[in-house]
Amino acid sequence: MKKGPINILLTNDDGIYAEGIYVLYEALKKVGNVTVVAPATEQSAVGHAITMSDPLRVKEARRRRQRFGYAVSGTPADCVKIAIRSLLRKKPDLVVSGINLGPNTGFSVLYSGTVSGATEGAILGIPSIAVSLGTFVDPDYRNAANFAAKLARLVHKNGLPKGTFLNLNVPALPASKIKGVRITTQGKTPIIERFDKRVDPRKRTYYWLTGEVMNLRGGIESDIVALKNGYISITPVQYDLTDHSFIDTLKGWRLR
Amino acid sequence: MKKGPINILLTNDDGIYAEGIYVLYEALKKVGNVTVVAPATEQSAVGHAITMSDPLRVKEARRRRQRFGYAVSGTPADCVKIAIRSLLRKKPDLVVSGINLGPNTGFSVLYSGTVSGATEGAILGIPSIAVSLGTFVDPDYRNAANFAAKLARLVHKNGLPKGTFLNLNVPALPASKIKGVRITTQGKTPIIERFDKRVDPRKRTYYWLTGEVMNLRGGIESDIVALKNGYISITPVQYDLTDHSFIDTLKGWRLR
Numbered sequence: 001m002k003k004g005p006i007n008i009l010l011t012n013d014d015g016i017y018a019e020g021i022y023v024l025y026e027a028l029k030k031v032g033n034v035t036v037v038a039p040a041t042e043q044s045a046v047g048h049a050i051t052m053s054d055p056l057r058v059k060e061a062r063r064r065r066q067r068f069g070y071a072v073s074g075t076p077a078d079c080v081k082i083a084i085r086s087l088l089r090k091k092p093d094l095v096v097s098g099i100n101l102g103p104n105t106g107f108s109v110l111y112s113g114t115v116s117g118a119t120e121g122a123i124l125g126i127p128s129i130a131v132s133l134g135t136f137v138d139p140d141y142r143n144a145a146n147f148a149a150k151l152a153r154l155v156h157k158n159g160l161p162k163g164t165f166l167n168l169n170v171p172a173l174p175a176s177k178i179k180g181v182r183i184t185t186q187g188k189t190p191i192i193e194r195f196d197k198r199v200d201p202r203k204r205t206y207y208w209l210t211g212e213v214m215n216l217r218g219g220i221e222s223d224i225v226a227l228k229n230g231y232i233s234i235t236p237v238q239y240d241l242t243d244h245s246f247i248d249t250l251k252g253w254r255l256r
Numbered sequence: 257m258k259k260g261p262i263n264i265l266l267t268n269d270d271g272i273y274a275e276g277i278y279v280l281y282e283a284l285k286k287v288g289n290v291t292v293v294a295p296a297t298e299q300s301a302v303g304h305a306i307t308m309s310d311p312l313r314v315k316e317a318r319r320r321r322q323r324f325g326y327a328v329s330g331t332p333a334d335c336v337k338i339a340i341r342s343l344l345r346k347k348p349d350l351v352v353s354g355i356n357l358g359p360n361t362g363f364s365v366l367y368s369g370t371v372s373g374a375t376e377g378a379i380l381g382i383p384s385i386a387v388s389l390g391t392f393v394d395p396d397y398r399n400a401a402n403f404a405a406k407l408a409r410l411v412h413k414n415g416l417p418k419g420t421f422l423n424l425n426v427p428a429l430p431a432s433k434i435k436g437v438r439i440t441t442q443g444k445t446p447i448i449e450r451f452d453k454r455v456d457p458r459k460r461t462y463y464w465l466t467g468e469v470m471n472l473r474g475g476i477e478s479d480i481v482a483l484k485n486g487y488i489s490i491t492p493v494q495y496d497l498t499d500h501s502f503i504d505t506l507k508g509w510r511l512r
Contacts, residue, residue, distance in 0.1 A: 049367065050367055051465065052465055055462040055463060056464070057462055057463075058461070058463065081451075082451055085449065086450075107495075110495055154509055158509060161499070161502055164499045166506075180512065181512060183503055183506045183507045185496070185498040185503070186496050193341065194341055205314070206312065207313075207314065207342060208311050208312070209337070234511070236498065236499040236503060237499060238497060238502075239363075241493045241494060241495065241497070242442045242491055242494075243493060243494040246417055246420055246492040246494075247439055247441070250422075250492055251439045253410055254410070255437045256436065
């Protein structure tokens with residue numbers, strides 16, 4: 001743990017003018033110096049995209065008549081990359097991404113722009129946290145922001161293994177209704193999804209992804225189940241996707 | 257292993273009119289029935305994106321005066337989802353994604369649309385393979401296509417663990433120069449990247465991601481190193497990102 005103020009890089013995927021990032025910014029200011037570098041527009045479900053075939057633009061963003069941060073014409077991963085490689089004078093001590101409107105649990109972790117901001121932080125060697133709120137409507141971000149600030153302090157104090165970051169999901173409940181904190185794993189609950197087939201005014205067919213009803217299975221150790229049951233969920237995440245357990249079997253295949 | 261012809265769903269992220277998917281289609285036709293469902297346009301570095309806020313359009317695509325497949329206004333993950341949920345009469349036996357122009361090794365696995373096509377297949381419970389060629393220029397896809405067809409047969413015969421798929425990278429070399437096949441892990445070689453800061457004709461600043469020079473480290477068990485040394489690389493990949501090794505430590509933190 002280094003001395004002096006904690007330098008925090010804050011990003012998100014709902015865009016720099018979203019409510020979630022503002023509430024988190026206010027909470028993190030009590031923990032350290034916060035620099036905001038976030039997408040100029042909403043980037044939901046961009047996954048871990050990076051922008052390679054287009055240039056990135058960076059503009060100053062103002063909120064409540066004050067300089068708030070840098071708005072980038074890219075994804076959360078782009079924001080973290082350009083912040084660390086070009087915009088910031090020195091590496092931040094911590095990358096925080098959020099607060100996302102909607103949970104990022106189970107398979108959503110793979111799709112999530114919010115999570116990808118933290119993944120990029122971890123790739124670049126910085127302890128990182130992704131923060132999401134378990135609702136899509138009428139969000140009250142204050143609990144999530146306060147808990148994220150607490151977790152930021154703990155991460156700075158205790159450190160994280162190289163390449164590991166934390167995926168935090170907070171239920172959309174009043175503080176008194178939150179049952180506690182669970183250390184969880186990425187849930188494997190299947191997503192019941194389907195495509196609505198519709199016809200547009202010009203008689204052409206189009207499809208819209210719908211459903212996503214969760215068929216809850218598994219115990220409280222799953223991020224999905226913990227969140228649905230009123231617990232704050234923290235999953236340690238890493239980005240080595242290798243299935244090490246299958247290497248030896250695969251070596252036995254007749255590949256030559 | 258089931259009897260009868262193998263039904264293969266083929267997608268990619270360079271788009272349905274790319275050369276790589278056509279050469280792979282020709283090779284896979286010798287293995288089974290191939291249905292092509294691929295992005296209408298190039299989708300490079302989309303990561304595991306899914307399209308939720310826009311409708312998807314599906315059109316018939318023709319190549320060489322024949323019906324070739326379905327062109328979808330979305331990402332590789334969208335293509336696999338809509339194929340399995342709406343377009344195909346029954347679940348395919350195998351999902352193949354590629355051939356990508358350019359390798360997908362190391363951290364690129366996280367960014368790769370090609371890999372995300374196979375991830376989506378695995379999530380939906382289907383044995384899947386992502387196929388990439390180790391060059392960005394003057395591609396000759398024939399070796400990669402032939403080896404992918406061989407691997408498709410082996411995957412169908414041997415099966416894969418639930419939730420695991422194979423990430424295949426083939427060097428851009430004549431068959432006689434390929435040194436062999438290696439079962440590998442996702443490489444951890446750091447990417448030396450930076451942003452070019454430029455000024456546009458209207459005197460505004462913009463940034464362009466560049467570099468990506470690999471500083472080769474680690475042994476031949478890394479996908480990056482194996483490919484650079486002339487080996488075909490096969491990495492078994494899974495999508496549980498939980499860092500299980502850190503759960504117990506995290507439970508010891510003062511989180512309440």
